[in-house]
Amino acid sequence: MKLGVCYYPEQWSEDIWKQDAAEMVAAGIEWVRIGEFAWSRYEPNPGEYQWEWLQRSLDILGDAGLKVVLGTPTATPPKWLMDQHDDIIAVDEAGNPRNYGSRRHYCFSSETYRTHCRRIVTEMASKFGKHPAIKAWQTDNEYGCHDTILSYSTMALEGFREWCRDRFNDDISALNTAWGNVFWSMEFRDFDEIELPNLTVTESNPAHRLDFWRYSSGCVASYNKLQADILREYSPSLDLIHNYMGNFTDFDHHDVQADLDIASWDSYPLGFLDWSTYNEQEKRQWMRTGHPDFAAFHHDLYRGVGKGRWWVMEQQPGPVNWAPHNPSPLDGMVRLWSWEAFAHGAEVVSYFRWRQAPFAQEQMHSGLKRPDNVDDQGMLEAKQTASEVQLLMSQSTTEADSTHMHKEVAFIFDYVSDWSLRVQPQGNNYNPLHWAISIYTACRKVGVNVDILPPHADLTGYATIVIANQQLEHDGLLQSLKSSDAQIILGPRSFSKTQQYQIPKTLAPGSLQSLIPLKVVRVESLADFWSDDVNKLNASNQQSLTVKRWREFVETDLAPKYKSADGWGLAYQHNNIHYINACLEQDSLNLLLQEILLNNDALTVKPCLGGLRQQKIGKWQFFFNYGPEEQSLPNHRQLVLGTHNLAQGELAICLNEK
Amino acid sequence: MKLGVCYYPEQWSEDIWKQDAAEMVAAGIEWVRIGEFAWSRYEPNPGEYQWEWLQRSLDILGDAGLKVVLGTPTATPPKWLMDQHDDIIAVDEAGNPRNYGSRRHYCFSSETYRTHCRRIVTEMASKFGKHPAIKAWQTDNEYGCHDTILSYSTMALEGFREWCRDRFNDDISALNTAWGNVFWSMEFRDFDEIELPNLTVTESNPAHRLDFWRYSSGCVASYNKLQADILREYSPSLDLIHNYMGNFTDFDHHDVQADLDIASWDSYPLGFLDWSTYNEQEKRQWMRTGHPDFAAFHHDLYRGVGKGRWWVMEQQPGPVNWAPHNPSPLDGMVRLWSWEAFAHGAEVVSYFRWRQAPFAQEQMHSGLKRPDNVDDQGMLEAKQTASEVQLLMSQSTTEADSTHMHKEVAFIFDYVSDWSLRVQPQGNNYNPLHWAISIYTACRKVGVNVDILPPHADLTGYATIVIANQQLEHDGLLQSLKSSDAQIILGPRSFSKTQQYQIPKTLAPGSLQSLIPLKVVRVESLADFWSDDVNKLNASNQQSLTVKRWREFVETDLAPKYKSADGWGLAYQHNNIHYINACLEQDSLNLLLQEILLNNDALTVKPCLGGLRQQKIGKWQFFFNYGPEEQSLPNHRQLVLGTHNLAQGELAICLNEK
Amino acid sequence: MKLGVCYYPEQWSEDIWKQDAAEMVAAGIEWVRIGEFAWSRYEPNPGEYQWEWLQRSLDILGDAGLKVVLGTPTATPPKWLMDQHDDIIAVDEAGNPRNYGSRRHYCFSSETYRTHCRRIVTEMASKFGKHPAIKAWQTDNEYGCHDTILSYSTMALEGFREWCRDRFNDDISALNTAWGNVFWSMEFRDFDEIELPNLTVTESNPAHRLDFWRYSSGCVASYNKLQADILREYSPSLDLIHNYMGNFTDFDHHDVQADLDIASWDSYPLGFLDWSTYNEQEKRQWMRTGHPDFAAFHHDLYRGVGKGRWWVMEQQPGPVNWAPHNPSPLDGMVRLWSWEAFAHGAEVVSYFRWRQAPFAQEQMHSGLKRPDNVDDQGMLEAKQTASEVQLLMSQSTTEADSTHMHKEVAFIFDYVSDWSLRVQPQGNNYNPLHWAISIYTACRKVGVNVDILPPHADLTGYATIVIANQQLEHDGLLQSLKSSDAQIILGPRSFSKTQQYQIPKTLAPGSLQSLIPLKVVRVESLADFWSDDVNKLNASNQQSLTVKRWREFVETDLAPKYKSADGWGLAYQHNNIHYINACLEQDSLNLLLQEILLNNDALTVKPCLGGLRQQKIGKWQFFFNYGPEEQSLPNHRQLVLGTHNLAQGELAICLNEK
Ligand SMILES: [Zn+2]
Ligand SMILES: [Zn+2]
Ligand SMILES: [Zn+2]
Known part of the structure; x- marks a missing residue:
């Protein structure tokens, strides 16, 4: 510090x-x-x-x-x-x-x-x-x-051709197959025929x-x-x-x-x-x-x-x-x-x-x-x-008193999937990073520490693993999940494409179907004027959530946790695996994540009101109030800095419970 | 089928x-x-x-x-x-x-x-x-x-120069006159001086x-x-x-x-x-x-x-x-x-x-x-x-049982006029194809069969002829209309330009003035925030219609059917000829067309409620329900397929009355 | 005439x-x-x-x-x-x-x-x-x-390089210093290295x-x-x-x-x-x-x-x-x-x-x-x-009967400052010309004649001087103001940049601080969804004004005339000098200007209701009604043309009081 x-x-x-x-x-x-x-x-x-x-x-x-x-x-x-x-x-x-x-x-x-x-x-x-x-x-x-990563210069063209040659072992037919170039006669005869994917008449090949x-x-x-x-x-x-x-x-x-x-x-x-x-x-x-x-x-x-x-x-x-x-x-x-x-x-x-x-x-x-x-x-x-x-x-x-980070939630964020989701968002109101942050927000609203990790990370020791944006199938991640007994939350679109941007042979969620028995057989993207409520089944409290922008229709023997008036089901669970098959409004997403995380005994879940947020590090627990309303601290140990009631912009530091 | x-x-x-x-x-x-x-x-x-x-x-x-x-x-x-x-x-x-x-x-x-x-x-x-x-x-x-029709390549430039040379018989002054090139010193001395009409400082010549x-x-x-x-x-x-x-x-x-x-x-x-x-x-x-x-x-x-x-x-x-x-x-x-x-x-x-x-x-x-x-x-x-x-x-x-199309309404749609209206829409909220479909919708809402035809089509046998988007004067169409005793409905902007995109010498509706004695002496385009109601004159029911986007001021001895508070008149009739001198909201347009078509004894007009639509072919009459509300079929003959009450997405087939 | x-x-x-x-x-x-x-x-x-x-x-x-x-x-x-x-x-x-x-x-x-x-x-x-x-x-x-003033041709590039050479006396280091080119290594070694400020990766240097x-x-x-x-x-x-x-x-x-x-x-x-x-x-x-x-x-x-x-x-x-x-x-x-x-x-x-x-x-x-x-x-x-x-x-x-213009308000509008404000508006909803016209409107709403003048104009004889858009320090104007005993109203951003587009050494309002003892130590630009009310201090009438888009925080011993709930102060006065340190909604700006101008005994202030406007020339006083509501003329002398009550679009001419 x-x-x-x-x-x-x-x-x-x-x-x-x-x-x-x-x-x-x-x-x-x-x-x-x-x-x-x-x-x-x-x-x-x-x-x-x-x-x-x-x-x-x-x-x-x-x-x-x-x-x-x-x-x-x-x-x-x-x-x-x-x-x-x-x-x-x-x-x-x-x-x-x-x-x-x-x-x-x-x-x-x-x-x-x-x-x-x-x-x-x-x-x-x-x-x-x-x-x-x-x-x-x-x-x-x-x-x-x-915006200076993607450059469409002749230097980039030459570099990209060499990169493709390496990736596909000098086999142009392998590239043609991987990209599906037979569609629209986009086949190349040689790596030197490859162009950069800009200035085309309409959308160029997403795999390209x-x-x-x-x-x-x-x-x-x-x-x-x-x-x-x-x-x-x-x-x-x-x-x-x-x-x-x-x-x-x-x-x-x-x-x-x-x-x-x-x-x-x-x-x-x-x-x-x-x-x-x-x-x-x-x-x-x-x-x-x-x-x-x-x-x-x-x-x-x-x-x-x-x-x-x-x-x-x-x-x-x-x-x-x-x-x-x-x-x-x-x-x-x-x-x-x-x-x-x-x-x-x-x-x-x-x-x-x-x-x-x-x-x-x-x-x-x-x-x-x-x-x-x-x-x-x-x-x-x-x-x-x-x-x-x-x-x-x-x-x-x-030193650990002020630096040790407590493992609670592992949040998988894959850069390559972020690109693949942007290459073909299927819905012009779908911003994959915004959606990932929306899931992160839902976790943070219940006061848990989150580690954002790549799909190849070691996931041992976490109580919960959230797959936020992993559109592309990932063998390493699949193995980590298979060997984990953590609570696993799979977001929509998970494993819905191969690494070469094709639809998996068994459809989405691809190889994750070895973890949870369901198959996404249709998806739809929805304009902002559309939203629909789903209601909790078999529950005394008739909690309702609002779905927006994206829905997946699944084939499964599992029962959904929520259903819409037209019979579409939301949120499936199989043992420790949860699958969320839609995008939701932020408040609804918060409720759904809270519901799931509250069921995890290995987590200490403390919902945050308004603009209050928490974070634990070493021996300290921090409280921050971003919101306009004054917030009083939830249950906490000894106050080291600040007060029990935080006005906007104020913070408090306590001894950590752990 | x-x-x-x-x-x-x-x-x-x-x-x-x-x-x-x-x-x-x-x-x-x-x-x-x-x-x-x-x-x-x-x-x-x-x-x-x-x-x-x-x-x-x-x-x-x-x-x-x-x-x-x-x-x-x-x-x-x-x-x-x-x-x-x-x-x-x-x-x-x-x-x-x-x-x-x-x-x-x-x-x-x-x-x-x-x-x-x-x-x-x-x-x-x-x-x-x-x-x-x-x-x-x-x-x-x-x-x-x-968007691949208009290409601004050098090949197109060469082709266009030759095309102009042919169209104007190698007489560059004829082209200059036709396009009005004296305006802003746009005159060419030779066909090889002609350029494509892109990349100009401001709007290029609409005739060009x-x-x-x-x-x-x-x-x-x-x-x-x-x-x-x-x-x-x-x-x-x-x-x-x-x-x-x-x-x-x-x-x-x-x-x-x-x-x-x-x-x-x-x-x-x-x-x-x-x-x-x-x-x-x-x-x-x-x-x-x-x-x-x-x-x-x-x-x-x-x-x-x-x-x-x-x-x-x-x-x-x-x-x-x-x-x-x-x-x-x-x-x-x-x-x-x-x-x-x-x-x-x-x-x-x-x-x-x-x-x-x-x-x-x-x-x-x-x-x-x-x-x-x-x-x-x-x-x-x-x-x-x-x-x-x-x-x-x-x-x-x-074969005719399932293929014969009944002639009821001829709907004239001219591709060249569609371009001319887009070249200079005079109002950036004016989409000529959308407006044409809006008129079509009004016809379809009363359950008549519509044939969409080019201006050079044979119009015999139709009860009603609707001129939907014919901005350009068209001699063939004028002759067809002159020799027709059908009900004729002229939309706004009809014949308001010559084929060379000039204002007719007698102003709009140009040569159509031989059919109906009125002259458009001023037009105005109006932003979406503007609308105005017009009220029916000399009527027991005080029907009111809403005008939007476009108004024409006419000089005529005919009395309008509707008037606005500021004295502007809408909708003129002379014998079998109707002239609609404005754009209207869809519901108002539906009412106006229904009123006109109901007066045509040669037509069977059956207004459609909500999302219900009808179409007749051969010996069959079809009913389709696109709307969310259930609709029961209006008077009809024997039901061949479907039921009397159609939920959304359902259809029924009956024997045709004719 | x-x-x-x-x-x-x-x-x-x-x-x-x-x-x-x-x-x-x-x-x-x-x-x-x-x-x-x-x-x-x-x-x-x-x-x-x-x-x-x-x-x-x-x-x-x-x-x-x-x-x-x-x-x-x-x-x-x-x-x-x-x-x-x-x-x-x-x-x-x-x-x-x-x-x-x-x-x-x-x-x-x-x-x-x-x-x-x-x-x-x-x-x-x-x-x-x-x-x-x-x-x-x-x-x-x-x-x-x-939009044909700024051209990025090679002719312009050559001309601009020569112009720079002249302006900086062939001293490239003077140009580098004036423009602050050390920032981001934008330094030129010679005038022939200067480029035009377009097609850069991000914003080019505003001084450039x-x-x-x-x-x-x-x-x-x-x-x-x-x-x-x-x-x-x-x-x-x-x-x-x-x-x-x-x-x-x-x-x-x-x-x-x-x-x-x-x-x-x-x-x-x-x-x-x-x-x-x-x-x-x-x-x-x-x-x-x-x-x-x-x-x-x-x-x-x-x-x-x-x-x-x-x-x-x-x-x-x-x-x-x-x-x-x-x-x-x-x-x-x-x-x-x-x-x-x-x-x-x-x-x-x-x-x-x-x-x-x-x-x-x-x-x-x-x-x-x-x-x-x-x-x-x-x-x-x-x-x-x-x-x-x-x-x-x-x-x-x-001749003077119909041509003499009465000096009342001098309104300083500087073209160069208009460019500097557009070069870096600091707030994408800030249109400097629109804001200047907004101030003009407030003056005109109280019925005074306004002369719009450049900063180098002779300002003698005016009752009020309004500095509308003078972002750049201007020595001539400063001298004119110093030698004037007119009421002086300084708008926000006045003298906030040097002529070379740098922040003045003493901060804004630069050399105007010799006229009024305050310093702008922070500014903020605000999206259109933001507005805030300020209330009049020490007043029986609790007049409230609405601030929008732009606020300046000042360091001064002067007391503001208005304050917001969060303690920010608006509008300062020192002798005959007024400083308005924010943008306001039009109605609020009208009230503030009216309040200031009403205090000027040298002015005849006659507020205009609705769409009524006045203008005096020679022996005549004109009244125009642009608004939909009928307006009756305020106190006036003999009517020469028109009536006492003006419908929309009507005008009246009276003998002038002066
Ligand atoms: Zn080198
Ligand atoms: Zn060839
Ligand atoms: Zn020459």
Whole structure:
């Protein structure tokens, strides 16, 4: 539980560098990230490096006692490099170049760009790899930001053809069969005939698109590995980090993370809410706090990506500039957001940014300090957080006291399935990530800790396993489930496609039919104007749930738990296996999950009212109130911080019951 | 009244071909369409044909007693052909190529592509033109699907220049005058200066766009003729068919049909509803049945296109994959849709498709069989339909008993006027096809048979003639109307432009002023937030109608039938001629048409309540209930099938009164 | 107070030219504009001029006693010219050419096009510069129409690089510093490295975009000057005019006007309303009258641009063709619109157009005459207006009686700030022009005369100065305000950026802090679903106002006048300086402005109910009723025209109180 900050010495007069460092230390900040956008200052002309200013900056920060994360500057190649080469620029789906003038103007498939990345990273690492202030490296910045994973360049075309050749062992008929190219005479005679799946007259082959996505994701991993390998060589003992994003799944983060030590993400609760697919009522309700489960979902996701080691690299400190609307956070939220991250196991929460820049694109993005160098609200809350962390640490005797995460619910989230669901959503109101977060929300509403894990994860020790978005059959996951005696909840569309994006021979849920005897024989996607209620069967309380957007018709001898007026059944159970064969409204989904989880004796289920949320870590239990109504804490042990009644934006820390 | 099915032997193991054929026959299916997407299997490499598998498939189908429609594969040219030539690809309005990777990736103006079509069709026809299983040919597939009629390629530019040269007799000043090019200095000095009407700074000349549409439509006709001529040569006795689409008017279907024998269309009631411009309430109301008048409109339209001979080539058998949302049809609708087609005179209703494919773009499109080869709901309903057809046929003594269409209302629909109304709709909420269907609906709500005919059709024998969308003056139609003593109903905008898209010298309704003494001196288009009520004059019942979207101000000595509070008058009559000078809400339009048609003693008007609809053919009268409320049949003769009270999705067949 | 009309002799048979001229004179029309789209008739082939027809037309018009405004034809270069040169066409932001086929298909940066403009204007001016019928010249037509100011051509790129080199004195580091290019490594090493700010991966640098806008605006001014210089040389005594547009601010009109004598604009109240950002309720309310303040805003704006001399060059005479919907105006509105213009000081109101053309793009645009040459409603109202003008003139003894504008409120509108606010609106529901008009509306609702002026204007003599949209610090304006003892009202965002689009060192309102002691330390933009009420402090009446879209948090010792429940304060005053630190709903803004202006003893404030509006000119006071409810006149002097009670669309003229 440490605080950090993002800092851009190159953007300020050298006169104030020392004072900045001193103020950081005084504020309780221990980490500072620098350097990731400064290529034009590192190498102002081709091959002419200027490292002196960076040396001076590192010396000042290090002398002040700060630990530095140094970023490689490859998210913003300078103009002269773009002018030297015309095979660096990415191309969008419409075939237009994505030119120089902002950032991320490179294609991951460009070998030329990789050559230059290798060069600049080697130069930096060889110069500074042993600088005592540097304690970690960050590779590049926010891979994929501004929709930059899928590039339709000629470099990508060549790379994809080679990738296909490898995947299908140089057998083009294997590819044709796997993709079903006989449909519409889409058969290729050779890998060199393959095109990128854009600019077609109508929808291109979904299997083609899914494999292009796999290829593109792999490019991010190999690009990141190229940098990681160099940094490891020069700084073998330092942690390697990348700062991922929220609401972003365009590459498989587990693959990229394989070459890194710590996962981090950039958390902007208000900006992400405005960008999100939450409806207007939800956006209004949470406009000054962020949605209570959105950041938490990502904390749990990136803890899984980082195999336990994770940071918030950029924490929103006040209003941002880049969302459609940029309201001011409620006072106290910067502190609350920081603590929510710590409660989920963040090693560091680092604010973006130290001081608001008065120029360029993000000049309306607040910092801990205002452009006139006066402390802003975020600074006050950062300082409060720092002193509260100190208090908590003083009560921890072992490291585990503040870092141990309790295994309760394993939540399987598969990046590849997220792509496959987007390739062919079958219903234009179906957003697979939003739906996954909706299931996550239902779990979190009953107060359990959730670990978001990939399908290949070890699932031992969990009381419940939720299959959130696993559209593609997955042998490893199937084996894990077969050997588990946990409660298993399968969401709709589970295992409804093979890895090659075909319908399984036995229909959905494919090989999961070995776990639960049912078969999905028809599905339907439904416009937003449609919803239908289902009623609980054989129950004294006539609980009713509302189904929306998606229904599956199953063939089974199992009895459904709910039925609609037209006889359609919802929710099946076979021993420890539950199958949810529809999408539901959030409140209904909450009720259904609560009903299932309450039946699990191995779980401690404590429903959360309104905007109240809980999270357990080590010896602590946290309560956060995002909602407008005051909430009193449910049963809890000794209060360490805060009060029994939480107003909006307040938090409490208790001793954990376990 | 025969059933058929669309089948893709190339997509399945040859092992099950025989069983498939046997099951088709057992289901009561007599026709099977194959082959229209298989070019890559016919000619896997340039000039290397592989016809053996097709021969085996035809033999199996023919041996089973099935009649085959063989499709030419030109909707999906293979990759190697596209790689050979860069002058095949179509170009969209924004100037982007419409590349290989799905289907219909060719430009109708490409002479190169025509050469290759000529080659492949000649090869197929010479090989199989006399195969005993083949009873008909289909040319290409769904001309224009995915917005592929208007292509802005250099081939189209060259073709259009020649077309203009012909149309204006090599006199460029005639073109300049016709288009009014003096406006904004758009005058050309030579036909080679003409450009395509896209990528202009603001709206290009509407006359220019209309003529480009005429040119493009003509390209479809000549492209189809090229194939038809070859097929006639090798199969002089077989019927030639094309499968047209719903909600699609981008080319003049009568021109294409001139070279064919049977018109067919592909009927997807649920998909089309979701794609349509019906409002949300209507989409919700009919989401599982389709709109009660939408398929019927197309049945009547394509019966006119086929001069009486028409099929449904593709009938939706369950949920589809391609609409924004894809709900499951109400059980019974596949049967009802089939019967609605037969009631309108369809010779064959052919389901798309035999078995759901587990791969590629349409893997979520249901078939009569599921991907696991089990019968789906559609199969059950197809079988029921087949046995009911048999029952009906057993009661028919002459062919006319089940095929004669009774002449009641002639409904004039002009493709060229549809384009002219879209070129300059004057009101962005004005969809001319939707408005035409709205008038059709009003006619159908009073239970009359409607023939949808082109303006050059013979109109003798009809009790009523409705001019639905004839914006362009048409001499032939004017003569037909002059010589008719039928009731004539002129819709708004009738004859409001010359064939060259100019305002007639005497203003609208142009030469129709010889039939009714009024002149439209001002029009206005109105946003959806506007509507106004008009009240019936000189009537005991104070009926009020609601006007929307479009009003015309007329100069006339005739008295209007209705007036608004601000003095504007609606609906004029002069002898047998009615002029409706506005758009109305559907319910109001229904009332107005009912009022007019009730006054026609030559018509039997029986208003339909709710979702009930009627259609007469031969000795039968059909009743269909699309609506949720049960409906009892109005006065009718002996019931042959069904009951007196129809629940949603049910139908009844009676002996016809006539 | 004269009437005029726009006329296109080249579009009509020469047979009726004389009759047209005679009818114009009979209608009371004195001015006629011709010729601005006729290049293809002036020079049908390269270098082959045909001036005879123009000569004949001018002779006829002149002989009839009409005064001609002759337009240069450069808005519509002919096809042969576009074919000669590929360096004329403009390029849109997506990189696509904006081709020939409509109008304005040229790039202001094209030197080639300027050469040809120089040639054709010189030819015209030398031929006709002394023709006795010509009393004024119009340059080109509607600069910028169809979004044609910002062009992303290679010509623009070259021009912009030179412009930057000049602006930054050949010092690229000065540019890098001014734009803050260190952010994201956007630094250039040379002016030749600068790119245009389009097609970037994400938002390009706002300072870059603002300077590109300055460059583009400057191109319009130099392009206009090129023509003006030639016209001056050949017609030194004639007035030079350009016809500007409504709702259009893409170039600095004051810069263009510097080379002209009279400003004019093209006023289409109904079309502009439908195009505007008014909400649906407002669009419905004013659909047949136009918004009561929209034309008035532009009248006052262009009077300022023309330094007192201005016309309406094109006045809507009936329904138009080009808006999304084109309703018919309420009878009487053509007269009312004409008088509203005269009340604001228009020298001429000229109708567009004489006779509706039956062909080409605008064939549905009405004229004073219908296509069949019958007088339309607009003609009747023009004639009525002409005779009423005569009546009024008969009562004026000095010119000032009908032309003197009373100084009351100076309203500062800065074109450059309008661009800067659009470059980075910080809130996608923030339309800076709409907000400025909203403030204007609030002033007009209290019945004061408003002069809309640029920030460099002389502000002496005004009772109140309103700073409407001055986002950029402006030294000249600051000096004017410092030396003024007028009531000064500063809107939100005032002086919140430097001229180089940076945050002022002392934060907003920058150098205005020398006038009022407050500092904006945080801003927020808010979605439309948000609003909040603020209540008046220390007041007997608990007036409440509604804040929307934008709030500023200020640091000050001043007390706010209003406070929200969460403690945020609205509206500060320091001596004669008011600062409004938020956006408000229109009704609330009206109340707030009324409250402030009522406190100004130097102003005569008379609130207007409903759709009633007032304007004073010379010895007259005008009342107009745009609203549906009848309004009786407030206190007034002797009635000269009209009645005491005005129905919708009626007007009254009284003797002015002053
Ligand atoms: Zn290089
Ligand atoms: Zn060839
Ligand atoms: Zn030239």
